[in-house]
Amino acid sequence: MIQWVAWLGAFFLxxxxxxxxxxxxxxxxxxxxxxxxxxxHFVVKQVYFIGTKSFFVIGFTGAFTGMVLGLxxxxxxxxxxxxxxxxxxxxxxxxxxxxxxxxxxxxxxxxGSAMCAEIxxxxxxxxxxxxxxxxxxxxxYLVAPKLIACLIALPLLTAFxxxxxxxxxxxxGVDLLGLSSGIYMDGVERxxxxxxxxxxxxxxxxxxxxxxxxxxxxxxxxxxxEGSFGPEQVSKATTNAVVASSVSVLVCDYVVTSILL
Amino acid sequence: xSAESHLIDMQGLNSHYGGRQVLFDIRFTIPRRQVTVIxxxxxxxKTTLLRHLIGLKATQPGQVMIDGEDLGGFDEAKLRAYxxxxxxLFQGGALFNSLSLWENIAVPLKVHxxxxxxxxRIMAVIKLGLVGLSEFCDYMPSQLSGGMRKRAGLARxxxxxxxxxxVDEPSSGLDPITAAGLDQLILDLRETxxxxxxxxTHELESAFHIADQLIVMDQGRVLAAGxxxxxxxxxxxxxxxxxxxxxxxxxxxxxxxxxxxxxxxVEEGKG
Numbered sequence: 001m002i003q004w005v006a007w008l009g010a011f012f013l014x015x016x017x018x019x020x021x022x023x024x025x026x027x028x029x030x031x032x033x034x035x036x037x038x039x040x041h042f043v044v045k046q047v048y049f050i051g052t053k054s055f056f057v058i059g060f061t062g063a064f065t066g067m068v069l070g071l072x073x074x075x076x077x078x079x080x081x082x083x084x085x086x087x088x089x090x091x092x093x094x095x096x097x098x099x100x101x102x103x104x105x106x107x108x109x110x111x112g113s114a115m116c117a118e119i120x121x122x123x124x125x126x127x128x129x130x131x132x133x134x135x136x137x138x139x140x141y142l143v144a145p146k147l148i149a150c151l152i153a154l155p156l157l158t159a160f161x162x163x164x165x166x167x168x169x170x171x172x173g174v175d176l177l178g179l180s181s182g183i184y185m186d187g188v189e190r191x192x193x194x195x196x197x198x199x200x201x202x203x204x205x206x207x208x209x210x211x212x213x214x215x216x217x218x219x220x221x222x223x224x225x226e227g228s229f230g231p232e233q234v235s236k237a238t239t240n241a242v243v244a245s246s247v248s249v250l251v252c253d254y255v256v257t258s259i260l261l
Numbered sequence: 262x263s264a265e266s267h268l269i270d271m272q273g274l275n276s277h278y279g280g281r282q283v284l285f286d287i288r289f290t291i292p293r294r295q296v297t298v299i300x301x302x303x304x305x306x307k308t309t310l311l312r313h314l315i316g317l318k319a320t321q322p323g324q325v326m327i328d329g330e331d332l333g334g335f336d337e338a339k340l341r342a343y344x345x346x347x348x349x350l351f352q353g354g355a356l357f358n359s360l361s362l363w364e365n366i367a368v369p370l371k372v373h374x375x376x377x378x379x380x381x382r383i384m385a386v387i388k389l390g391l392v393g394l395s396e397f398c399d400y401m402p403s404q405l406s407g408g409m410r411k412r413a414g415l416a417r418x419x420x421x422x423x424x425x426x427x428v429d430e431p432s433s434g435l436d437p438i439t440a441a442g443l444d445q446l447i448l449d450l451r452e453t454x455x456x457x458x459x460x461x462t463h464e465l466e467s468a469f470h471i472a473d474q475l476i477v478m479d480q481g482r483v484l485a486a487g488x489x490x491x492x493x494x495x496x497x498x499x500x501x502x503x504x505x506x507x508x509x510x511x512x513x514x515x516x517x518x519x520x521x522x523x524x525x526x527v528e529e530g531k532g
Contacts, residue, residue: 037372122357130355133315134369134421135344141372 032140042145051153066168087187090169119219301478354414
């Protein structure tokens, strides 16, 4: 019994320690935005990596999400004789909810994992120590450009996801199931208000912050808990980063939705 | 030797990893413009000591004085200023894999100076020339051998013309010719630029060749400190064991080794 209590105490102490460390990392990441070196070149490189290179996967996911929404939406709405609302249903689902969330999950899987592994490898090969010894703030040099780039790229990728998704819904609803093109597009135009777009942008900005914070943090402290630094620790850190940021995106989605609604 | 000639004064450094103490009351001084070699078997605390000296591991106030100032009391600005005066060669070179050699050398120059890109490239190539790698300036670290990566790491450590150079295991894993070249370079840096150089190694030949002062460590403690002749003449059992390359009896006489093996213990003559 005593052992069990001791184990529980150690677990909570460990969690509190981790929370404090991640909070400190967040502060240093934000402070890094205002510290040298200049970030333009690094940000452009990261926007290319996070944004441009995710274009295909985001487009692909967006198209199929829109197509499934079109198919399911038409089937459900036709039961009530409301097929005319298909455009509204697809557009609102995508812009308010699915666009930001699925884009964030895709970026986590493609770019977040890579960033975590990159920083983790830098940690185990003493490259982060080398930066510190050169009087260069690793948060400003490595993490801050990724944050700026993700804050730029993720809302744009989300917008791209939404547009492709709406076109995917159009392809199914209009071309396959015979809904009138005008009715579909009119539904999209009339139902989407600025508040919906605003909600999507706000969500994607929060998700960008979360993804970079969690993925770079996990890489930065790869192997710290075990006290040993090797490839296994990097792979564990990468897995933890993807799981933790995906879950955080979903939790954050609920919180932001409940605040903005 | 006067107090002014000492750059670093260790006044009883203790260090811990979690609850485990790894350094015990380390006391010695490091003179300016000389090569000090810290020697000892693997795991004796050399690298931990180095991490304290380069500010990667927090030091308690009052335990290490750098140029008369307390390293443990350095705030962020002071630590930054100290680091700008130091260069560090890590054991594996610690080069950035995504940058070419000259870009690696250029990293500190780009961050800390406002020099134009062309000048920075010229400076980087000059630094690479010091370690005989100027013709490889556009190569990526992955295209180089371990020895070349280490030399490139040294060139990067020299990029900001440091006053103090810390070198972690310069000769380990290198062929004798490359190792001798690195040793000569360390001596040249001391002679020509008057650098204070602190080398951590367990390579005896290299250590005695380059050292003005040697510090021998064992199990987190300083066993002996002095010039090469003093260390050679040391009567300490562990120092002699280290210098004479004798196997540690704890390895061979440890009964725990055989007790870890499966099966029954059979007494001699009964089998």
